[in-house]
Amino acid sequence: MADHRECVSAFLERAGDRLPPERFLESFVEAFNDVWGRARTTLGDVTLLAIGRRVLHKTVERHPALLGLAVAADGIALGTVDPDQADADALVPAARFMLEEFLTVMGRLTAEILTPALHQVLSRAAAPGPDETHPRRPRNAP
Numbered sequence: 001m002a003d004h005r006e007c008v009s010a011f012l013e014r015a016g017d018r019l020p021p022e023r024f025l026e027s028f029v030e031a032f033n034d035v036w037g038r039a040r041t042t043l044g045d046v047t048l049l050a051i052g053r054r055v056l057h058k059t060v061e062r063h064p065a066l067l068g069l070a071v072a073a074d075g076i077a078l079g080t081v082d083p084d085q086a087d088a089d090a091l092v093p094a095a096r097f098m099l100e101e102f103l104t105v106m107g108r109l110t111a112e113i114l115t116p117a118l119h120q121v122l123s124r125a126a127a128p129g130p131d132e133t134h135p136r137r138p139r140n141a142p
Contacts, residue, residue, distance in 0.1 A: 004103040007119045008096055014126065021091055022083035028095040031125035032102070033075035038121045039106055042114060045073045051109070052076065055102045063094030 015027040040048050052071040060067045065087050070079035099122070107115045 004100045004107070004115075004119075007103070007122055008099045011099070011122050011125055012092055012096060015095075020083075021086045021088045024088075024091055024095075025078060025081065025083050025086070027125070028091075028099075029076055029078060031122060032099060034121050034125055035099075035102065035118050036075035038117055039114060040073075042110070049073060051102070051105055055098060055105060058101060059094065059098040063090060063097055065090035065094040066098065 011031055015024060015031070019027065036048065036052070043051075049071065052075070056066075056069055056071050056076070060069070066081065068078070068080035068082075070077045103115070103118060103122075106118060
């Protein structure tokens with residue numbers, strides 16, 4: 001089995017505790033959507049939406065900090081998540097769980113064929129610096 005935990009941990013080290021909640025969430029959403037986009041080219045919208053909804057459901061059951069995220073064909077969006085009200089200490093574990101769960105499901109579904117490509121995409125995901133805004137996606141867009 002692929003080491004999703006190591007790959008997610010490396011991303012979280014780049015994006016983790018040093019960012020305010022809003023920037024951390026933006027970075028998490030962008031990284032997740034980058035991985036989603038890579039998986040989408042292989043699996044298509046219907047399959048990926050089903051996986052994404054299941055992963056999100058399981059995530060918010062265990063980590064309500066991400067309650068309010070929305071899943072669409074292009075990935076996830078902050079939806080009704082309010083970064084100003086989010087429990088900053090809960091965001092990193094919630095993001096860790098969601099990323100690891102998504103990678104695990106994808107790996108099982110594809111017999112780990114996609115795993116190296118998904119890990120590579122996540123390894124390139126960069127976190128903005130503490131004073132930067134997120135350049136590529138508006139807050140509520142997937």
